[in-house]
Amino acid sequence: MKNIRNFCVIAHIDHGKSTLSDRLLEFTKTISERDMQNQALDDMDLERERGITIKSHAIQMYYDHTDGEKYTFNLIDTPGHVDFSYEVSRSLAACEGALLLVDASQGIQAQTISNLYLAIDNDLEIIPVLNKVDMESASVEEVSDQVIDLIGCSPDEIVLASGKTGLGVEDIMKAIVERIPAPSGDTEAPLQALVFDSVFNSYRGVIAYFRILNGVMNKGDKVRFFNTGKDYDADEIGVLRLKQEPQKQLRAGDVGYIITGIKDSKEIKVGDTITHADRPCAEGIQGFEDVKPMVFAGIFPIENEDYEDLRDSLEKLQLNDASLTFEPETSVALGFGFRCGFLGMLHLEIIQERLSREFDMEVITTIPNVTYFAKTNKKGAEKFMVKTPADMPDASILDYVEEPFIIAQIITKPDYIGQIMKLALDKRGILTKQIYLTTTRVELTFEMPLAEIVFDFYDKLKSLTRGYASFDYSPLNYQQSDLVKLDIKLNGDNVDALSALVHRQKAEAFGRKICKRLRELLPRQQFKIAIQAAVGAKVIARETISALRKDVTAKCYGGDITRKRKLLEKQKKGKKKMRQIGSVEVPQKAFIQVLKLDE
Numbered sequence: 001m002k003n004i005r006n007f008c009v010i011a012h013i014d015h016g017k018s019t020l021s022d023r024l025l026e027f028t029k030t031i032s033e034r035d036m037q038n039q040a041l042d043d044m045d046l047e048r049e050r051g052i053t054i055k056s057h058a059i060q061m062y063y064d065h066t067d068g069e070k071y072t073f074n075l076i077d078t079p080g081h082v083d084f085s086y087e088v089s090r091s092l093a094a095c096e097g098a099l100l101l102v103d104a105s106q107g108i109q110a111q112t113i114s115n116l117y118l119a120i121d122n123d124l125e126i127i128p129v130l131n132k133v134d135m136e137s138a139s140v141e142e143v144s145d146q147v148i149d150l151i152g153c154s155p156d157e158i159v160l161a162s163g164k165t166g167l168g169v170e171d172i173m174k175a176i177v178e179r180i181p182a183p184s185g186d187t188e189a190p191l192q193a194l195v196f197d198s199v200f201n202s203y204r205g206v207i208a209y210f211r212i213l214n215g216v217m218n219k220g221d222k223v224r225f226f227n228t229g230k231d232y233d234a235d236e237i238g239v240l241r242l243k244q245e246p247q248k249q250l251r252a253g254d255v256g257y258i259i260t261g262i263k264d265s266k267e268i269k270v271g272d273t274i275t276h277a278d279r280p281c282a283e284g285i286q287g288f289e290d291v292k293p294m295v296f297a298g299i300f301p302i303e304n305e306d307y308e309d310l311r312d313s314l315e316k317l318q319l320n321d322a323s324l325t326f327e328p329e330t331s332v333a334l335g336f337g338f339r340c341g342f343l344g345m346l347h348l349e350i351i352q353e354r355l356s357r358e359f360d361m362e363v364i365t366t367i368p369n370v371t372y373f374a375k376t377n378k379k380g381a382e383k384f385m386v387k388t389p390a391d392m393p394d395a396s397i398l399d400y401v402e403e404p405f406i407i408a409q410i411i412t413k414p415d416y417i418g419q420i421m422k423l424a425l426d427k428r429g430i431l432t433k434q435i436y437l438t439t440t441r442v443e444l445t446f447e448m449p450l451a452e453i454v455f456d457f458y459d460k461l462k463s464l465t466r467g468y469a470s471f472d473y474s475p476l477n478y479q480q481s482d483l484v485k486l487d488i489k490l491n492g493d494n495v496d497a498l499s500a501l502v503h504r505q506k507a508e509a510f511g512r513k514i515c516k517r518l519r520e521l522l523p524r525q526q527f528k529i530a531i532q533a534a535v536g537a538k539v540i541a542r543e544t545i546s547a548l549r550k551d552v553t554a555k556c557y558g559g560d561i562t563r564k565r566k567l568l569e570k571q572k573k574g575k576k577k578m579r580q581i582g583s584v585e586v587p588q589k590a591f592i593q594v595l596k597l598d599e
Contacts, residue, residue: 010115011101019163028061074255094211097125097180104138109470185252191215226273226284232260293341298366300337313359389499402478412469427452511541
């Protein structure tokens with residue numbers, strides 16, 4: 001056990017985490033030159049294109065140290081994006097140390113700090129690494145000072161490296177051996193193993209990745225998942241090299257995989273504890289929680305007959321991504337579809353993209369919203385969850401609504417403080433903290449409603465600060481708010497897919513925006529179309545699409561004016577009748593465009 005080192009890499013998006021991991025794999029000859037490709041640990045095309053890690057990975061490497069000893073390194077990769085922070089926390093719990101990777105040209109960013117706090121909470125040994133030091137724009141001394149201020153290390157503890165050229169890789173290896181402690185664990189104690197990830201294989205079922213804290217696991221053992229309480233046979237156990245390598249036995253300190261033939265991904269939960277069925281451990285490993293979706297949106301097939309195909313596609317995606325939740329939903333305008341829960345907007349985008357690429361499913365996504373809690377003023381009424389605007393009770397019986405709030409951390413240059421404050425205040429944010437990390441970097445902390453950042457907050461923040469701001473958030477609590485249900489009506493009929501829950505102060509502006517957009521997008525009819533935004537019975541915005549009109553007076557040349565009037569009156573009556581019996585069809589294309597409201 002003394003020659004095992006378990007560590008992870010924590011970094012902000014695009015600070016070179018995957019590239020540096022590639023160099024470590026090359027240096028330890030874990031991957032042959034023939035098999036080597038950029039971002040070797042990212043197996044999805046989507047991860048490579050966007051340069052982000054969506055799914056965390058683990059790989060074992062062997063390193064011959066200068067002291068003549070051979071060490072086993074278990075690198076547990078972590079996703080960088082804020083949406084996947086629970087996965088990051090479980091990966092950190094499986095390690096003893098972390099490489100804190102900071103881009104020498106960009107400095108410390110918001111997610112670096114939030115992941116660093118998670119690592120410190122888990123008592124990990126931190127090795128600071130400055131990456132991309134070979135770039136012309138690198139300011140090594142300035143960023144080193146930021147790192148020293150942040151974690152209180154000495155300048156000679158910082159390792160200078162370049163993921164591109166491989167500079168400093170050997171120094172990192174030495175630092176891992178010398179500074180990260182070997183795992184401590186008791187091989188005689190009952191088995192206790194932490195599940196930090198799971199993947200689905202269509203032939204073998206769900207494969208769980210784990211780290212053994214105490215005890216020994218043998219092939220063929222009867223194991224129990226502590227939090228679900230179910231027992232299985234360990235059909236195959238092994239270590240994670242580039243491919244899975246089966247083993248007879250794994251001991252405390254080891255990182256490996258287990259195949260039990262489970263076909264349903266919901267039965268294995270990230271953060272669960274594996275123990276023996278005949279000699280279980282007294283308690284599970286701390287920190288387990290069910291992942292709760294934060295953002296909800298309706299996903300509908302463009303053609304109604306694709307409904308079953310969409311269900312199959314979502315079920316297959318759920319096998320690989322247990323944090324995706326969905327339930328059937330119907331809409332008058334869009335037909336049959338699903339109400340899906342996501343960890344955040346990036347997660348929603350990725351699911352949409354994967355549906356399109358992997359399953360060839362083009363879908364319509366309704367306006368994303370968050371979950372609220374409402375209470376009616378009826379006697380003995382309980383609080384209940386509101387997932388869609390349709391669940392919202394009538395204003396006459398509504399007592400109050402609670403919405404989720406978050407703590408938002410923004411790190412930026414001092415030049416942009418004014419613009420960021422204005423943006424956050426427009427989004428109902430309250431400034432709670434302002435700290436200067438260095439003379440050129442300031443950290444702003446806001447409390448704000450999650451619903452306000454769901455749409456376009458991140459994009460606006462990036463464009464206001466020319467890309468210099470980084471953003472991270474964590475859930476805070478539910479607070480009472482003055483929310484109203486905004487209905488969109490076409491000729492008096494509600495279009496349920498466009499309903500939204502908005503703050504009373506913003507309802508009018510939001511309603512005007514949607515009405516204006518619909519007026520541009522809806523095709524004209526033979527009759528007049530009234531587009532209205534209403535809160536309850538009160539109409540707060542209106543646009544009108546005028547009717548296509550045939551010139552019925554063309555045949556009247558000369559003669560008395562009453563002849564023309566008579567024809568126009570007759571036409572007017574016909575239009576009125578047509579308006580009463582005519583229905584307005586909203587084309588699918590118009591839906592897609594309206595929902596891209598803020599672009």
